[in-house]
């Protein structure tokens with residue numbers, strides 16, 4: 157397999173991930189279904205009909221708590237993919253998973269008290285059946301309708317076939333949530349999901365704060381993931397969200413061993429099963445460098461990673477300078493006002509020009525202007541609007557403009573995009589213009 161990312165810590169030992177889980181050995185005959193009156197007790201498991209996925213009770217890491225989860229049955233190294241009772245563990249092995257009288261899928265403790273429920277409306281329990289499908293999706297069916305499914309209740313892992321995203325009608329944004337630690341699947345500090353502003357990018361958030369973003373999708377790659385190549389991600393697609401009213405990304409490829417996991421430390425990892433080593437192989441991880449942390453250098457500033465993994469270099473954008481030289485915290489401010497600003501917004505006959513910066517992870521907070529159909533039109537639309545501070549025309553997207561703060565700017569060591577920054581005409585043709593000012 158080609159190494160896609162040039163950094164050294166890519167192929168981290170997958171055994172780290174693997175050794176966290178102690179799984180029970182299944183004794184019961186393989187069965188993918190659970191019907192009313194046939195509880196699944198701790199120690200027994202369901203196995204999807206093609207033998208790839210397994211559901212049962214397990215204890216994560218060094219914990220002795222019991223949880224109901226789904227993992228791979230067919231791969232020798234364990235990986236928990238979904239957990240039902242994330243924040244309500246059982247303290248002993250007397251629990252069971254069953255279909256309750258109201259038709260819900262429930263976990264009962266040894267005293268037959270409900271510790272977790274699928275919480276759907278009451279249904280005739282004799283017509284309700286749960287099944288672990290070949291996709292790894294646990295579904296609850298009533299008659300012929302699926303009334304609940306684990307794929308709609310995501311944990312920390314994205315699996316092929318999931319449609320986790322932003323509902324454009326209800327505005328509900330489904331997200332993945334990290335575990336608290338490798339010993340505790342309770343919801344942790346980080347979530348991963350689609351940007352709520354429909355900018356077709358992924359974010360990892362720490363609480364409410366952005367931690368990482370993928371950059372916009374151009375139909376083939378996410379622009380903010382350095383050296384992302386189309387071949388590696390082929391089969392990854394954006395939903396037809398105008399029609400479907402739901403924005404999400406999905407796999408069309410059949411390779412079942414792909415998974416993305418949001419780790420307790422907020423790093424998202426793309427792992428795939430490698431038959432030749434009988435282990436998990438990491439294809440990529442984000443954020444993986446200092447500059448991949450959201451807005452690491454602050455507004456109006458670029459972030460360049462050092463090659464030795466130490467602190468990155470933060471520099472003000474061309475035409476901007478720090479108001480606080482030499483201090484730990486400085487703000488980059490525009491050095492010379494735009495002429496259109498001096499002219500009270502008028503752009504007629506002004507001398508403002510665009511300065512090209514190459515190799516960039518384009519800043520966040522862009523607008524998508526639908527009218528321009530080529531680079532020239534995009535430039536003209538931006539130039540005649542004093543609120544437009546920068547533009548970039550991207551194949552597969554179109555005209556992007558910036559009118560708010562310029563945030564999260566990463567200079568890639570290779571690849572990246574062209575960014576045209578509006579500056580006062582007097583910034584051009586002087587030597588001072590070309591010198592960076594460190595923060």
Ligand SMILES: *[C@@H]1O[C@H](CO)[C@@H](O)[C@H](O)[C@H]1NC(C)=O
Pocket residue numbers: 280282283
């Ligand atoms: C389920 O139970 C109800 C009420 O007891 C009964 O009318 C119905 O026929 C049952 N359905 C099945 C599939 O057994």
Ligand SMILES: *[C@@H]1O[C@H](CO)[C@@H](O)[C@H](O)[C@H]1NC(C)=O
Pocket residue numbers: 189285286287289295296297300301302
């Ligand atoms: C439950 O519904 C799914 C479709 O959502 C279907 O693939 C599956 O076969 C059904 N299973 C049972 C046991 O009805």
Ligand SMILES: *[C@@H]1O[C@H](CO)[C@@H](O)[C@H](O)[C@H]1NC(C)=O
Pocket residue numbers: 157410411413428429430
């Ligand atoms: C599954 O993924 C592995 C690793 O990328 C690849 O070598 C293999 O060809 C894939 N199999 C299928 C059926 O796509």
Ligand SMILES: *[C@@H]1O[C@H](CO)[C@@H](O)[C@H](O)[C@H]1NC(C)=O
Pocket residue numbers: 336345420421
């Ligand atoms: C999660 O946040 C808490 C409170 O800020 C902090 O103490 C803890 O170290 C964080 N855990 C991780 C894995 O970042």
Ligand SMILES: *[C@@H]1O[C@H](CO)[C@@H](O)[C@H](O)[C@H]1NC(C)=O
Pocket residue numbers: 431
């Ligand atoms: C790995 O093994 C699985 C199960 O035997 C098989 O379906 C798959 O095609 C194999 N992949 C590769 C890359 O050999």
Ligand SMILES: *[C@@H]1O[C@H](CO)[C@@H](O)[C@H](O)[C@H]1NC(C)=O
Pocket residue numbers: 455456487488489490491561562
């Ligand atoms: C970024 O630069 C603009 C233009 O000078 C300025 O108005 C803004 O306050 C700067 N942002 C920060 C956070 O310093």
Ligand SMILES: *[C@@H]1O[C@H](CO)[C@@H](O)[C@H](O)[C@H]1NC(C)=O
Pocket residue numbers: 500501
């Ligand atoms: C600047 O423009 C605003 C709105 O376009 C207008 O109200 C104001 O009078 C103008 N000021 C000057 C000094 O021309």
Ligand SMILES: *[C@@H]1O[C@H](CO)[C@@H](O)[C@H](O)[C@H]1NC(C)=O
Pocket residue numbers: 529530532533
């Ligand atoms: C951009 O599009 C306009 C309108 O379709 C066209 O007139 C112009 O020639 C195009 N410019 C370039 C550089 O393609």
Ligand SMILES: *[C@@H]1O[C@H](CO)[C@@H](O)[C@H](O)[C@H]1NC(C)=O
Pocket residue numbers: 523541542543544545557558559560
């Ligand atoms: C001017 O540019 C800003 C920032 O790109 C944009 O939000 C606004 O809609 C534009 N105004 C017009 C009239 O095009």
